[in-house]
Amino acid sequence: MKQQGIPQGSCYTITDNGTKKKACEVTLRTKDNQYERLIKSKHLSRPEDYYSIYQSGCNHDCLKCHSSEFSKRVNGQWISEDELAKIANEYLSYVTVFEPKNRVTMWHAEDLCLHCGSCIIHGRKSKYCPGKLSTSDIVLSPQGFGPARNILAFTGGDLTCNPNYYANVASKIKEETDGKIRVLVESNGYALTKKNLKTLKEGGVDSFWLDLKAYDNEIYQKLCGTPNNTVLKSVELIVDLEFTLEILILYIPNYVETDQHKQIAQLVVDVDNEIPITLLAFFPSYKLINNRSPTFQEMMTSYYELKAAGLKNMRLGNLGVFAKTAEQIEQIHSLKNR
Numbered sequence: 001m002k003q004q005g006i007p008q009g010s011c012y013t014i015t016d017n018g019t020k021k022k023a024c025e026v027t028l029r030t031k032d033n034q035y036e037r038l039i040k041s042k043h044l045s046r047p048e049d050y051y052s053i054y055q056s057g058c059n060h061d062c063l064k065c066h067s068s069e070f071s072k073r074v075n076g077q078w079i080s081e082d083e084l085a086k087i088a089n090e091y092l093s094y095v096t097v098f099e100p101k102n103r104v105t106m107w108h109a110e111d112l113c114l115h116c117g118s119c120i121i122h123g124r125k126s127k128y129c130p131g132k133l134s135t136s137d138i139v140l141s142p143q144g145f146g147p148a149r150n151i152l153a154f155t156g157g158d159l160t161c162n163p164n165y166y167a168n169v170a171s172k173i174k175e176e177t178d179g180k181i182r183v184l185v186e187s188n189g190y191a192l193t194k195k196n197l198k199t200l201k202e203g204g205v206d207s208f209w210l211d212l213k214a215y216d217n218e219i220y221q222k223l224c225g226t227p228n229n230t231v232l233k234s235v236e237l238i239v240d241l242e243f244t245l246e247i248l249i250l251y252i253p254n255y256v257e258t259d260q261h262k263q264i265a266q267l268v269v270d271v272d273n274e275i276p277i278t279l280l281a282f283f284p285s286y287k288l289i290n291n292r293s294p295t296f297q298e299m300m301t302s303y304y305e306l307k308a309a310g311l312k313n314m315r316l317g318n319l320g321v322f323a324k325t326a327e328q329i330e331q332i333h334s335l336k337n338r
């Protein structure tokens, strides 16, 4: 990143002896001519319905991080490129839904299944079931019922500032699974420069889940510890290089509110108004443990502003955080692309 004129990320990671080191020095290493990455856990995750690899070490230090116990701390087991390719191949044997590249997102999971488990437990579909899958497509994972889609995702700590790691693993996963497993990277976008994106493209990465935390650089710095110019620019670059893209934005009262959402909406609409976007309700965690969650009214105000800006594929997430009554839940389910 420094060679590309971009400051080092906010990546100091607490080691076992209490010292702080750069994430790429303590959660990524080379051994026997390949990379190894420190991985906290791995499983078929809900509501994404894809296989998630939870990585230790991150180039951000977000006040609201939900995975700080392993993203900001050395925590996990070393797993090599070859081992990850084998894990992807084992996962392939219980995949029940094969998605085309343009559906390699978390966003598209929701139009297949809402994870209620009714078809398995009660033998009948629930009221809100999309009705697109058969019972044999639904499997039980540590996080509940749903399909197993042909996607492996890197989540948790983001080290795309070392793109060769992701490129190498993606390439080996494609080779081991005959291209049947697609590769998605959940990223904060900080390291998604044109040069790094080209490396990731060559390796075979299909898709990005971009966590666009704030439009205003000062707010972003306060929230994440880094500037956000590369993050904002990455939207256009990802689309230009023909990756699949979905964007997540958060409502964090006192930090990221409707004024920020309107500016993010304009940025996205200027690139492509059909990019799927999820507006998530923040809930207290890590260094924002005393910050409140948004209200139903606040979330709906942002939702309608984002729609008014021209975004075509919008959803609300973390419904349980802000929708407390049956009427509110009904209202959300009645929204098109809720």
Ligand code: SF4
Residues within 6 Å of the ligand: 058, 059, 060, 061, 062, 064, 065, 066, 067, 068, 071, 156, 157, 158, 188, 224
């Ligand atoms: S980018 Fe994600 S994993 Fe990294 S510190 Fe921020 S919230 Fe945590």
Ligand code: SF4
Residues within 6 Å of the ligand: 112, 113, 114, 115, 116, 117, 118, 119, 120, 124, 125, 126, 128, 129, 130, 131, 133, 138, 145, 146
């Ligand atoms: S497919 Fe089954 S688990 Fe999924 S929403 Fe429908 S009834 Fe619920």
